[in-house]
Amino acid sequence: MRMEQFVRINAPAAAAASRALTQLAHRPAEIKLTHAEFVELSAEPASFDREEVVDGIYFAISGGLEGAALLCFPEQKAFDLSAILLGKASVRSAKLSELGESALMEVGNIICGNYLTELSNVLRLKVVPGVPHFARGMFGSMLEQVVARSSADPQTALLIDVELDLPAGSLLGHLLLYFKTGPLIDA
Amino acid sequence: MERELKMAEIIVTADPDDVVTAVGVGSCLLISLYDRRLRIGGLAHAVLPSPLAEDGRRDTRYVEPAIKMTMERMGALGARIASMEAKLVGGANMFPGLDDEVGAGNVSEARAALDRLGVPVVAEAVGGSIGRSVEFSVASGYVIVRTKL
Numbered sequence: 001m002r003m004e005q006f007v008r009i010n011a012p013a014a015a016a017a018s019r020a021l022t023q024l025a026h027r028p029a030e031i032k033l034t035h036a037e038f039v040e041l042s043a044e045p046a047s048f049d050r051e052e053v054v055d056g057i058y059f060a061i062s063g064g065l066e067g068a069a070l071l072c073f074p075e076q077k078a079f080d081l082s083a084i085l086l087g088k089a090s091v092r093s094a095k096l097s098e099l100g101e102s103a104l105m106e107v108g109n110i111i112c113g114n115y116l117t118e119l120s121n122v123l124r125l126k127v128v129p130g131v132p133h134f135a136r137g138m139f140g141s142m143l144e145q146v147v148a149r150s151s152a153d154p155q156t157a158l159l160i161d162v163e164l165d166l167p168a169g170s171l172l173g174h175l176l177l178y179f180k181t182g183p184l185i186d187a
Numbered sequence: 188m189e190r191e192l193k194m195a196e197i198i199v200t201a202d203p204d205d206v207v208t209a210v211g212v213g214s215c216l217l218i219s220l221y222d223r224r225l226r227i228g229g230l231a232h233a234v235l236p237s238p239l240a241e242d243g244r245r246d247t248r249y250v251e252p253a254i255k256m257t258m259e260r261m262g263a264l265g266a267r268i269a270s271m272e273a274k275l276v277g278g279a280n281m282f283p284g285l286d287d288e289v290g291a292g293n294v295s296e297a298r299a300a301l302d303r304l305g306v307p308v309v310a311e312a313v314g315g316s317i318g319r320s321v322e323f324s325v326a327s328g329y330v331i332v333r334t335k336l
Contacts, residue, residue: 050211051320053335058282133282138335140211141318144194145281148214148234148289 001122006158007036009118017114024106025085025166031111032163033175039159050140054078055096057108058133058146061116064125067179068150069116070142071108071162077171078104078136084168095136105132111162111175143176150178192217192232195248199229199260203326210320214290216250216313217276217321218297220257220306221328222266228325229257236292250296258304271306273297274330276321278313290314 010033021029055078061067073081082100085107096104112129120127135142157178164171192198192209200207207230209217220229231253238249247253258268278294280287294313301308312319312332322331 051318051335056281058285133285135281135283135316137213137281137316138211138318138320141213141279142281144211144213144215144234145279145287145289147194149287 003036003038005122006160009115009122010034010036010160013111013115013118016117017110020110020114021107021164024110027167030165032165033111033115033160034163035161037159038156039176040156050138050143052139053137054139054142055104056135056137056139056142057105057112058135058142059108059112060130060149061127061177061179062130063127064120064123065127065179066150067177068146069112069129069178070146070176071111071173072139072142072176073104073171073173075136077173080169081107081164081166081171084166101134105134107164108132115160115175115177146176146178150180192230194232195234195246195253197229197231197247197253197257197260199227199257199264200325201225201227201264205325207323207325208321212277212319212321213279213281214277214287214293216278216290216293216297218250218254218257218301219274219276219321219323219330220254220261220271221274222261222270223272223328224267224270225265226325226328227261227264227266228323228328229261230321230323231257233293233297235289236296250293251300254297254300254304254306258306268305272309272328273301273306274310275308276312276319276330276332279315279317279319281316281318283316 014033017031053075054072057071059069082103085103116127160175162173218231233250233253234248278290320333
């Protein structure tokens with residue numbers, strides 16, 4: 001698939017994810033999947049500092065395609081997002097509460113699940129995300145583990161900017177999709 | 188000079204002005220090797236414990252080939268195994284809920300390989316669920332480990 005085909009998936013996936021997030025948050029919420037680019041996993045994606053502390057949600061991808069997805073939000077934005085979803089004031093602390101982590105994982109399910117559903121429709125293959133796993137730490141260290149679990153070969157991944165518009169404000173995160181099947185991404 | 192090491196790479200140097208860095212290391216393993224006598228240093232950034240397939244390639248993505256190639260390059264600069272010592276950094280599991288043995292496997296593979304090769308492991312900062320960044324000074328042999336908690 002070429003970049004323009006991936007970009008075409010963004011709009012319907014974002015619309016479906018927005019509806020689901022609106023239901024979850026009990027308030028109007030809009031998800032936009034905006035800028036998308038191919039990045040070399042061996043290099044440093046331009047949007048991230050490898051030492052930046054992020055909250056990450058990892059999914060194995062299985063079915064007709066195997067790979068992995070990593071949804072990341074900068075630390076403070078993740079606090080804000082979980083607070084919005086839980087209807088609380090955002091308080092910065094050493095770590096998110098278990099409930100906060102669950103809320104972020106649910107956002108991950110919504111975004112990643114809807115993107116893979118649209119991708120499945122285009123490819124006519126069933127591609128499904130696995131159970132979400134949460135981590136807080138340096139972006140580079142999470143990226144390494146995704147690469148190591150997916151394959152030993154650092155290859156090309158798809159990096160999509162994720163914008164969440166909620167009544168309390170906007171948040172920007174990133175979705176990184178990596179597929180073992182090399183020819184899927186035709187850079 | 189600061190030299191950045193990326194995944195699956197090796198840097199070997201005898202330049203005392205060199206500081207080799209690696210940023211945001213998770214399940215991967217950094218293996219520093221240092222000849223204290225001649226102040227020759229090597230840093231390897233291995234990704235996986237062992238090759239998925241026995242294809243005979245000497246691939247620095249894997250722990251043991253990475254260690255052996257680092258030692259060979261240091262040997263070419265005059266380093267001797269008898270003067271070498273090793274330090275290990277990394278081998279974390281960033282996702283605590285995930286049953287992932289890659290990080291722990293990297294550490295145990297490195298310990299076993301270094302033992303077989305006769306190089307003592309003199310320090311470790313391994314495991315847990317934290318990312319680590321490293322600065323390896325060729326002049327002193329010190330490995331400075333930085334993390335964000």
